[in-house]
Amino acid sequence: MNRRDVEGSSRKNADSAQDRDASANLYSPVIAAFKVFQQELDTKHDKYERLVKISRDITIESKRTIFLLHRVTSVPDAEDVLNEAHIKLDGVRQKIGQIAEELRGEDIYQFHRAFTPGIQEYVEAVSFLHYICHRSLISLEEINANLVFMRAEKVVAKDAAEALPLGTQVLTFQVTPSDYLLGVADLTGELMRMCISSVGNGDIDTPFQLSQFLRQIHDGFSYIGNTGPYEVSKKLHTLRQSLGKVEDACYTLRVRGSEIPKHMLADVFSSRTTLIDPEEGVV
Incomplete structure (x- = not known):
């Protein structure tokens, strides 16, 4: 056997050894654990980004409500402005309901920085409206009392042939x-x-x-x-x-x-x- 054949044989043996190591790594418990960690981090990052987008929408709508409320001092009929502000804040609360859905089963403080700007702007808008209507400061309990949401969800049946009725779940968000x-x-x-x-x-x-x-x-x-x-x-x-x-x-x-x-x-x-x-x- 000449030198070239020896080098070719050693190279094949090295390649086959690498293939065996790679196949062994696929079933390594360490690699499997890190894949689970990767999926968890990706899921958390995606949820964080969704919460940031929802918070941005809440901030925009809350600011628009505040700008609208400043017209109360200059319009002849303030009731129309106040009614429109109530409608806008109802829409903002629906956005907060989306945050409550995203945080279902999660630790709120893991994602708090993602949505806190929008919640602060909402508190500012709803307290401004409350002061105009009642000349007093709205309490934290009153704010949280309006952040209760009813969500319909499917009930999983044991038998696939059975009908899947819709259940109602109560979601709450606490400022x-x-x-x-x-x-x-x-x-x-x-x-x-x-x-x-x-x-x-x-x-x-x-x-x-x-x-x-x-x-x-x-x-x-x-x-x-x-x-x-x-x-x-x-x-x-x-x-x-x-x-x-x-x-x-x-x-x-x-x-x-x-x-x-x-x-x-x-x-x-x-x-x-x-x-x-x-x-x-x-x-």
Whole structure:
């Protein structure tokens, strides 16, 4: 046997050994375990992305509801605006029902970062509507009470020949206390804009009501202090800015309200608000 034949034979033996190792690896318990892990991670990643998309839709619709509610101070018939806002929020709740379906049997905190922006925006919108209607702050329990969903599902029968009736399952979604606090903190900015809009339309009673209400919210957040979520302490600065603008508007109304004609109040307060914080526009 010459040298070339020896090299060819050794190469064939090496290839056959690699094939045997590859076939053995296919049935290795380690490889099988990692395939299971891969499927679990892929499933979790896909669910996370779906939740991000749903949260984005909730954020968009909630913002539209907030923009709609700001028209309450300028339209002659506010009931039409409020009814339309209720309809929009019903649609947002259906989106939250999709989140509840995705989280069925899952740990909510594994996916919390995926949908928390949308939930905070929803809390802001629903609390804004509640304040306009009742002049009070909606509670976390009231928000969660409206997040109960009925879903129809098929009941698996033991016998394939039997009919499969539809069963009804109750799904609930619970807004976390941190999301509630962050949504209420964002609400203060919308109330500040409502105050300026009300003054511009000649309503001099709403700013004083809002000032007292915002002061109560500020005092509540002050009690929380550093014991609450980290994001709450970050938004406390914005809350204080909103409260300062409302109190400044009330001060001007009390001191110079009789000197300024009502049709000029909008220009006066818009310019004063711009001087206080030129980076934040006024709706």
